[in-house]
Amino acid sequence: PASTPASTPSSQSTPSNAVLAITNLPFHNGEVGIGYTPIALGAGGGTPPYSWSISGGALPAGLSLSGGGQVSGTPSAAGHPSFSVQVTDSVGGTATGPGSVNIFATLAVTQPCADLCSVEQGCAVCGNFGGISGGASPFTYSVTAGAPPDGMGRSGLSLTGAFPPPGPLGAFNMTVRVRDLYGAQQDVNANWYVFPHIVFSVGSAQCGPSYGCRIQNVTIVFLSPGTYGDWVGSFNLTITDQSVCGPGAAKCSSTITVVVDSERRFG
Numbered sequence: 001p002a003s004t005p006a007s008t009p010s011s012q013s014t015p016s017n018a019v020l021a022i023t024n025l026p027f028h029n030g031e032v033g034i035g036y037t038p039i040a041l042g043a044g045g046g047t048p049p050y051s052w053s054i055s056g057g058a059l060p061a062g063l064s065l066s067g068g069g070q071v072s073g074t075p076s077a078a079g080h081p082s083f084s085v086q087v088t089d090s091v092g093g094t095a096t097g098p099g100s101v102n103i104f105a106t107l108a109v110t111q112p113c114a115d116l117c118s119v120e121q122g123c124a125v126c127g128n129f130g131g132i133s134g135g136a137s138p139f140t141y142s143v144t145a146g147a148p149p150d151g152m153g154r155s156g157l158s159l160t161g162a163f164p165p166p167g168p169l170g171a172f173n174m175t176v177r178v179r180d181l182y183g184a185q186q187d188v189n190a191n192w193y194v195f196p197h198i199v200f201s202v203g204s205a206q207c208g209p210s211y212g213c214r215i216q217n218v219t220i221v222f223l224s225p226g227t228y229g230d231w232v233g234s235f236n237l238t239i240t241d242q243s244v245c246g247p248g249a250a251k252c253s254s255t256i257t258v259v260v261d262s263e264r265r266f267g
Contacts, residue, residue, distance in 0.1 A: 020046025020089050022097040029102040030060070030075045031136055031182045041069035046089035055096055057083030060103045078105040078134075107135030107180050109157075113190040119163050121197045127152070127159030130188035135180035146174035149192060157188055166194045 024042030043050050052069040059065060062076035065085065082100040110131040119126045132139060141156055149172040153160040157176060172192040179185040 018045030020044075020087065020093040020095045022085070022087055022095050025085065025097050025099050027071070027099045027101050029104065029136065030063075031104045031180070031184060032075050032078055032106045032134075034182045034184055035074050036063055036072060038070055038072040041065075041071070041085060041087070043069070043087040043089075043095065046093045046095075047091045049090055051088045053086050053088070055084045055086035057081060059083060060101050063101070075103040078103050104136040104180075104182075105134035107178070107184040107186055108133045109178055109186040109188050111188045111190065113192060114188075116191050116193055118193045118195060121165055121194050122162050124162040126163070127161075128157065129159065129174075129190035130157035130176065130178075132157070132178060135178075135184055136182055138181060140179045142177050142179070144175050144177045144187065146172075148172075148174060149194070163192070163194050166196055169193055 021044055022042070023044045024040075026039045026041075028037065028039065030036045041052055050069065051067050052065055053067070054065055058081060059071070060075050060077065060079060060081055063071060063073040065071050069087070080100065080102045082098065084096050085099055086094055086096045088094050110133075111129065113129040117126070117129070139156075141154075143154070148154045148159055150164040150167075151161060152163065154174075154176070157178070172194065174190050176188045176190075177185055178188060
């Protein structure tokens with residue numbers, strides 16, 4: 001019998017009855033300095049093969065689009081640019097589609113207690129030891145060295161609870177590693193020195209010449225000059241901790257009531 005000639009694949013593109021269209025633009029977000037997971041743009045219809053290009057705007061700095069439709073690179077600047085991509089088939093047909101990518105700034109941390117934070121025993125408002133900027137959430141936190149001070153807990157970059165009794169210098173230290181969505185990581189170091197709570201040995205005291213004491217660095221204002229006679233009164237003296245323990249009304253403090261017998265005449 002006569003042999004049947006073997007068929008050979010055609011080197012020419014086979015036209016499609018479908019209209020050329022973009023089918024997939026799987027852009028995702030990224031972070032400065034972190035390699036962008038490559039993606040492949042998709043198209044269908046028209047007459048393959050296809051060629052891709054940016055027709056409007058620009059990709060984030062550091063990323064590029066190949067003619068074959070692959071986006072890759074390492075972002076070098078934060079931003080949220082919008083752009084248009086275009087696919088062209090072998091007979092000149094085109095289709096366009098919109099795209100946008102959010103590039104987060106590099107993960108950075110602050111660590112105010114990296115050298116030393118002096119805090120007062122019992123203080124419960126001075127536990128913050130770090131902050132985050134940039135990066136992409138969610139963030140995870142793990143202790144890589146040390147531990148929270150005795151009896152305290154940790155939430156992110158803050159301690160919870162009150163500081164324990166004093167220990168030797170360097171007794172309380174910890175390192176927490178922060179990691180973001182794209183794998184960027186930074187370490188936050190903290191060292192605490194705890195000193196005893198401010199306390200007076202007595203709750204009240206009397207002061208005047210007959211008691212052999214005097215008041216320094218305290219100003220008492222009399223609203224009725226011209227009134228003669230000994231002034232006897234009292235006032236509350238509060239000493240407030242000015243450490244990193246926390247500014248404002250939450251500062252650690254102790255108060256004593258001082259009774260004053262001036263044994264002088266004012267007028």
